[in-house]
Amino acid sequence: MNQSYNSSLLDNAVLQLSKLPGIGGKTALRLALFLLREDEESAVALGESIIRMRREIRYCSRCHNISEEEVCPICSNPRRDASTVCVVENVKDVLTIESTREFHGLYHVLGGVISPLDGISPADLEIDSLVERVGREGIREVILALNPTIEGDTTNFYIFRRLAASGVKVSTLARGISIGNELEYTDELTLGRSILNRVPFDNN
C-alpha cells in the first residue's frame, strides 16, 4: 500500500495489518478504520492479546503443542496410548485430528515442515526431539501425518530416514486425502478413515 493517510500512526497500523496472510492494503485500511471507530478498550484488548500471546505462550515440553502447563492435557492423560505418536506440522492439525476421535495416542508437533525456499531446515523443527523421544519413551509406532505437499513429503522422508536405526514402526496416513490439499479442509470421515487405514511408510 503506497497510499498515505495523513497520519504515520494510521499508516503504520495499516502496514502492520497488511503483513498478515490474506490481508491486502484495502482490507488492512478497513480493519484500521474499524479499530478507530471502536471503543479504545476493544482496540487495546486486541493489541495486548497479540503481544501477550506472542511473549507468554508456552509449549508442552513433551509434544511441543501449545499448553498452559509444563505438560499438555493430552500428554498427561493416562488413558491415551503413549506407545503411538502422531507427528503433525502444527497446533491446528492436532485439533483437526482430535476432532475425528479415531486417534488415541500422543502427538509430536514439529512446528513446520522442511522448506529450503522459506529457510526452514530440519534444525528449525522439533525433529531431534522426536528422535530422542522415540529412543527414550519406548514408542512403538510413529504415524507421519503431515500435509500431502512436496514439503510435507520431504519432511516425512527425512524423519523416516532419521528413525530407521531405532527400529520403530513408521506409518503414514492412507492416501485417501487428495494430493495438494490441506489437512484442515479434509472432511472428518475421510481423515478418520485414513488414520485407521494408515500404511507402513516404505509401502507408500
Added chain:
Amino acid sequence: MNQSYNSSLLDNAVLQLSKLPGIGGKTALRLALFLLREDEESAVALGESIIRMRREIRYCSRCHNISEEEVCPICSNPRRDASTVCVVENVKDVLTIESTREFHGLYHVLGGVISPLDGISPADLEIDSLVERVGREGIREVILALNPTIEGDTTNFYIFRRLAASGVKVSTLARGISIGNELEYTDELTLGRSILNRVPFDNN
C-alpha cells in the same frame, strides 16, 4: 468460536481477532498461528501499532479528518476553495474523492452516518460542528457525499434540514452511482463525473 486451544492466551487472541469485520474463527486462528511463527518483534510491532494508533491518533480541528497537525494539510492549503465543503462519512471517502482530482474544496468528515439500529444518533456525529462551521466560515456550498444507502440518505436529509436556516446551497452527488453501492468501489470516472454534475439537494 467455541473451540479451545489448550491456552487462554491463544484463545483470547483468536477471540479478539475474530471480532474484526470479515474475520471468522478459522481465519482468526490462522492469523494467530501465523503470529506465533513470526519473530516476536513483528507480532509486538503489530500489537503496538494498533494500540498506539487508537490511543494517539489526532483529528483535524476543522474538518475532523485524521491529521498529525492541529489542522490537516487539505484545510491549511491556501489553493483549495474554502467556500465549498464536501461532507463525507469517513477518512476513506476523503481519499476516494481526492483520487478523482475533480474536487478542490474542503471536507467535513462526519465520522459515520445516522443509524438508530447501531445506536448512532446525530449527536454522535460531527453535524453540530458542520452547522457551526457553515455559519462561521462563510461557506457557500455544502456537497453531501454520503454513501447512497438508507442511513446515508437519512443523514443527508437531516443535514439538509439543519442547514435550511443558514441559506447555504446544499447539493448532493449526481446519481450516477448505483443505489446500494459503497463509494469505495465506484470507479473514479463515474465518481468524478458525479461530483461535477452534482445537483441541488431538493431536486433529488
